[in-house]
Amino acid sequence: xxxxxxxxxxxxxxxxxxxxxxxxxxxxxxxxxxxxxxxxxxxxxxxxxxxxxxxxxxxxxxxxxxxxxxxxxxxxxxxxxxxxxxxxxxxxxxxxxxxxxxxxxxxxxxxxxxxxxxxxxxxxxxxxxxxxxxxxxxxxxxxxxxxxxxxxxxxxxxxxxxxxxxxxxxx
Amino acid sequence: xxxxxxxxxxxxxxxxxxxxxxxxxxxxxxxxxxxxxxxxxxxxxxxxxxxxxxxxxxxxxxxxxxxxxxxxxxxxx
Numbered sequence: 001x002x003x004x005x006x007x008x009x010x011x012x013x014x015x016x017x018x019x020x021x022x023x024x025x026x027x028x029x030x031x032x033x034x035x036x037x038x039x040x041x042x043x044x045x046x047x048x049x050x051x052x053x054x055x056x057x058x059x060x061x062x063x064x065x066x067x068x069x070x071x072x073x074x075x076x077x078x079x080x081x082x083x084x085x086x087x088x089x090x091x092x093x094x095x096x097x098x099x100x101x102x103x104x105x106x107x108x109x110x111x112x113x114x115x116x117x118x119x120x121x122x123x124x125x126x127x128x129x130x131x132x133x134x135x136x137x138x139x140x141x142x143x144x145x146x147x148x149x150x151x152x153x154x155x156x157x158x159x160x161x162x163x164x165x166x167x168x169x170x171x
Numbered sequence: 172x173x174x175x176x177x178x179x180x181x182x183x184x185x186x187x188x189x190x191x192x193x194x195x196x197x198x199x200x201x202x203x204x205x206x207x208x209x210x211x212x213x214x215x216x217x218x219x220x221x222x223x224x225x226x227x228x229x230x231x232x233x234x235x236x237x238x239x240x241x242x243x244x245x246x247x248x
Contacts, residue, residue, distance in 0.1 A: 029188060030192070034222075034223060111184045111186045111213075
């Protein structure tokens with residue numbers, strides 16, 4: 001490779017839960033800070049991460065290994081891993097919302113950036129955010145549902161960008 | 172050496188990838204040859220800032236720990 005050519009990373013973001021929303025934005029913002037050229041193709045549930053308001057939640061009942069931590073109280077209380085029976089998680093109304101708000105609070109306590117912050121850094125540092133046209137049609141999204149600066153494309157758009165990428169990830 | 176820096180960025184209490192993102196932002200405002208001092212409490216920053224320097228070409232002059240705080244000096248390329 002010529003010396004002056006920028007390294008490139010191509011990511012497909014296909015999931016829309018809070019835990020799966022982090023990796024694409026963390027890696028993309030960091031790669032941009034490492035002077036790489038970065039593109040993320042948002043498809044299927046990943047497309048919701050381009051919406052003006054991100055409503056990503058955690059899904060405890062499909063992730064039985066998820067540690068359940070309390071983000072307040074004494075250290076021993078916070079470090080305790082609460083056993084949550086799947087029956088309760090799957091059926092209690094509002095359980096996901098509660099678990100999401102506890103998880104977000106824990107992230108904040110640990111100095112982790114929010115998805116919105118990382119997304120905004122991605123935009124500021126020139127990461128290409130590409131929405132999948134087909135998924136938009138299927139879910140009934142229009143470009144006006146998304147933040148400014150998003151491009152729209154399909155499989156060929158992603159493949160042309162990924163063809164010359166040093167790193168390709170499907171998330 | 173510790174006073175030889177032109178700018179400081181405080182990343183204490185922040186987790187990955189914020190120390191890298193804040194370092195990059197601060198580095199953008201320096202001129203070639205100037206030195207940035209970075210403070211972090213993230214143990215992962217030891218390897219991360221080394222990798223960041225390796226790939227960007229900025230020079231990691233020193234890296235050390237003082238009372239649980241990691242202190243780095245990086246010179247802009």
